[in-house]
Structures are given as C-alpha cells and as structure tokens.
Amino acid sequence: SDIQFHEYLDYFAEDENTTVAIVYIEGLQEGRQFIEALRRVALRKPVVIYKSGRTSAGMSSAKSHTGALAGDYAVHEGVLRQAGAVLVRRSDQVLSIAEAMSLLQPLRSRRIAVLADGGGHATIAADLLTEHGLSLASLSADTQKRLAQILPPAAAVANPIDVAGGTDARPALFADCARILIEDDAVDGLLIAGLYGGYGVRFSESLTPDEVETSDRIAALHREFGKPVMVYSLYANLRGELLPAPLTRIRQGGVPVYGSLEVAVGCLAALAEYGEIRRRPVREIGQRAGRVTAFDDILKTCRREGRSVVLEHEARQALAAAGLRLPPAHLARDADAAVAAFEALGRVAVAMKVVSRDIIHKSDAGGVALNVASAGRAREAFASIIAAGEKSVPGARIAGVLVTPMAAKG
Known part of the structure; x- marks a missing residue:
C-alpha cells in the first residue's frame, strides 16, 4: 500500500468520528515517522497498539507472510510506550480496552474502589488490581461510616467493599454505595463486581425495574x-434477549460492562496508563529533537567495520552528545593508559x-575487574583482562579496556 502507518494515525487524529485508534503492528518500515505521529496523536486521542512478534516463532511468522521484520519486542515496547501508546498484550482485550477508553475519562491516578456483592469477587478483584499496578483506595473514616450506616452489620466497608447480601432485596443500595465511594477524594475510579444486573434473574423479576433505575443513577455518577x-x-456474557435489561441500560449510559474480571481490571489499568501519558510534560511526548551527529557517526563506523555491535565507549559518547549526564570513563589501549585513567579519575x-x-x-570471558584501588592494581588488571579475553575468544579484536569509577553502595 502507498499509505503508511503514520499517515493512518494522522488521519484518525483529525477524524471527528474516531475517539480511539487501534493499531496492529508486526514491523515498521517508517519507524521514525510513526513514532513522531504517535507522539502527536497521543496528546489528543488514545492509541491502543497490539504488537506481535514477541517470540522467535512469531517473528518468523511475520517475516514469512508479509516480509516484515518484527524486531526485538522489548525495544519496540519501550519506544512505543515512551511515545504515548497504550500497549496491549492480549488480543482478546484490544477491543474492550478501546471501548473503555472511548467511553470514560482517564484515571487521575491508580486508586480504585471495589464494590462487590460477594467476598470472592472482592478478593479476586484486589489481587488483579495489584497485579496490574493499581491500588485499593484508602477510604476516609467518613466514607466508611456512611457505608456502614446503610449496609448490613456483616458488610465489609474497608476497600474492597462487600455488601454482604445487603443488595439482594434492594439493588438500589449499589447506587447509594457508589455515590458515597465516588465522592471520596481518595477514590479515582470505581469497579462494581459480582452479580450486578442479574438480580431480576437470580432472585425475582420484580427487582428488575429497581435495577434499571439503579443503572441510570450509577451511569450519571461518572458524568x-x-x-x-x-x-x-x-x-454480562449473555446475549440478545437473555442479556438483563439493567446491564443494557448502564452500558447505554456510558458505563462499560464486562463478563471477565481480568478484562475489566485490564481496562482500568489502560485508563491509568493513558492518564499518566496525558499528564506528562509536553516536552516529553512532543516533537522529537533531531538525532545527534555522534550517533550517525557511530553507525557509519559500525557499518564500515561490518559489525552489528555498538561498543560501550561509543554508546556513552552518543548518549553524552544527546545531553545525558554519565559518570566519567576512559578507554585505555595499553597498561600505561590504564594507570593514567586511574589517576585522572581521582585514584x-x-x-x-x-x-x-x-x-x-564480558564477565564470562574474565574481562571484568572490580574495585581496582591502586595504580599498580590497574596495571595488573589491564594485563589480566587482555590475556583472559584473548584466551576466551582466540583472535578477538580488542579495542582496549574501559575504566570507570565504581558506583556508590546502595
């Protein structure tokens, strides 16, 4: 196709009917342009990305059917996240996460309140929230007091909340509890978990109108x-006429409904991640500065010498040229230079x-010496490192020995 990924992104950024962009990626031919477009678009709309090729088998598959080079997944993941993407690792969560992000505001932080109608649901939710990097909000004493006033004595009013049967005959208590929780400044988002929406099915059809009204009240809270x-x-996994009316109603009110607690928590984690993306200083996700000359010079040297490895001292030079502050380092090409480097670093x-x-x-080849604390030891360590390297890899092309200060303990 003549249209590249970054051009699609720019188009969807301007499309008023698009609230969230979903991107499936195997490899990128115009990587720099895509990252620049992603930085721009993520400031305006969520960009949900599923990147395949996480394994060697996946990378081979991508290359065989499209010719795409999937590349190292960890590198892609880091670069895409820095540019503002919300990455999804499970294909069955892509659409759910995009739906949640199209309906709800990003989380202000990662503090979640759980309102459940069973201890099991509450406990599973607590585990999943923690595993996804979210936290249970610490409810104020006033919030817990207000909850205790309307729930049965057996109810757990410290987050996660277990209504302990209090909603079985009075589903409206869900809305009462939800308002109390949402009004707490320590709560950034609310997860309702359990049998909600099915009380008319489980207990009595007479409860359905009450649940429908409750759905309207809860939906109004997030607005x-x-x-x-x-x-x-x-x-929630029932379909067609079998789907309880209260769940249809609350979804129509803009509240996502899921039949998997794992998916629901994954959606909350995505909302938290996008909230953090939106709160970054603009300079972090704005237009990327031009690549420094030192970087291009090093790549030219690598190509000229036919190597795919950037040596440590070269990488340090490129990073320093890009403005990163690094501890001092000296490349010693002989024993005298190693001693001079030790002296220059302040002994x-x-x-x-x-x-x-x-x-x-390096360590496997005996090519590292630590805590070298004298000029004589520096001279000995240089000789030892060179000898070990030549023995471990006969014919190895050794550029020298890098001398750097030991990091402070702690």
Whole structure:
C-alpha cells in the first residue's frame, strides 16, 4: 500500500468520528515517522497498539507472510510506550480496552474502589488490581461510616467493599454505595463486581425495574464526577434477549460492562496508563529533537567495520552528545593508559571492562575487574583482562579496556 502507518494515525487524529485508534503492528518500515505521529496523536486521542512478534516463532511468522521484520519486542515496547501508546498484550482485550477508553475519562491516578456483592469477587478483584499496578483506595473514616450506616452489620466497608447480601432485596443500595465511594477524594475510579444486573434473574423479576433505575443513577455518577465507573457482571456474557435489561441500560449510559474480571481490571489499568501519558510534560511526548551527529557517526563506523555491535565507549559518547549526564570513563589501549585513567579519575576505586566487538559477555570471558584501588592494581588488571579475553575468544579484536569509577553502595 502507498499509505503508511503514520499517515493512518494522522488521519484518525483529525477524524471527528474516531475517539480511539487501534493499531496492529508486526514491523515498521517508517519507524521514525510513526513514532513522531504517535507522539502527536497521543496528546489528543488514545492509541491502543497490539504488537506481535514477541517470540522467535512469531517473528518468523511475520517475516514469512508479509516480509516484515518484527524486531526485538522489548525495544519496540519501550519506544512505543515512551511515545504515548497504550500497549496491549492480549488480543482478546484490544477491543474492550478501546471501548473503555472511548467511553470514560482517564484515571487521575491508580486508586480504585471495589464494590462487590460477594467476598470472592472482592478478593479476586484486589489481587488483579495489584497485579496490574493499581491500588485499593484508602477510604476516609467518613466514607466508611456512611457505608456502614446503610449496609448490613456483616458488610465489609474497608476497600474492597462487600455488601454482604445487603443488595439482594434492594439493588438500589449499589447506587447509594457508589455515590458515597465516588465522592471520596481518595477514590479515582470505581469497579462494581459480582452479580450486578442479574438480580431480576437470580432472585425475582420484580427487582428488575429497581435495577434499571439503579443503572441510570450509577451511569450519571461518572458524568457528574468525571471518574471512571466500570462493571464486571457474571451475567454480562449473555446475549440478545437473555442479556438483563439493567446491564443494557448502564452500558447505554456510558458505563462499560464486562463478563471477565481480568478484562475489566485490564481496562482500568489502560485508563491509568493513558492518564499518566496525558499528564506528562509536553516536552516529553512532543516533537522529537533531531538525532545527534555522534550517533550517525557511530553507525557509519559500525557499518564500515561490518559489525552489528555498538561498543560501550561509543554508546556513552552518543548518549553524552544527546545531553545525558554519565559518570566519567576512559578507554585505555595499553597498561600505561590504564594507570593514567586511574589517576585522572581521582585514584578512587574503579571498574575495568574489556571492550571488544567479539566479547559481548564480558564477565564470562574474565574481562571484568572490580574495585581496582591502586595504580599498580590497574596495571595488573589491564594485563589480566587482555590475556583472559584473548584466551576466551582466540583472535578477538580488542579495542582496549574501559575504566570507570565504581558506583556508590546502595
């Protein structure tokens, strides 16, 4: 196709009918343009990305059917997240997360209140929230007191909340509790978990009108307070006429409803991540600065020498040229230079590491010496490192030994 990924992104950013962009990626031919477009678009709309090729088998598949080079997943993940993408690792969560992000505001932080009609639902939700990097909001004493006043004595009013049967005959208590929780400044989002929406099915059809009205009241809360509200219900997987009316009603009111607690919590985590993206200083996700010349020079050297490895001292030079502050380091090409480097660093304890395109795992090759604390020891360590490298990898092309100060303990 003549249309590239970054051009699609820019188009969807301007499309008034698009609230969330979903992108499936195997590999990128115009990576720099895509990242620049992603930085721009993420400031305006969520961009949900599913990146395949996480394994060697997936990378081979991508190459065989499209010719795409999937590349290292960890590198892609880091770059895409920095540029403002919300990455999804489960394909069955892509649409659910996009739906939640199209309906709800981003979370202000990661503090969630759980309102459940069973201890099991509450406990599972607590585990999942923690595993997804979210936290249970610490409710104020006033909030807990207000909850205790309307719920049965057996109810748990410290987050997660277990209504302990209090809603079995009075589903409207869900809305009463939800308002109390949403009004707490320590709560950024609300997860309702359990049988909600199915009380007319489980207990009595006479409860359905009460649940429908309750759905209207809960849906109004997220619009009033701007805090995300999400529902996990055991009845959400029913379809067509079997889907309880209260769940249809609350979804029509803009509250996502899911039949999987894992999916619901994954959606909350995505809302938290996008909230953090939106709160970053603009300079972090704004237009990328031009690439420094030192970086291009190093790549040219690598190509000229036919190597795919950037040596440590070269990487340090490029990072320093880009403005990063790094501890001082000296590349010693002989023993006298190693001693001079030790002296130049203030005669503090140093680390010494072999620099070679052929010796990647330095420690395994005996190419590292730590806590070198004297000029004589620096001279000995240089000789030892070179000898060990040549023995471990015969014919290794050794550029020298990098001398750097030891990091402080702690």
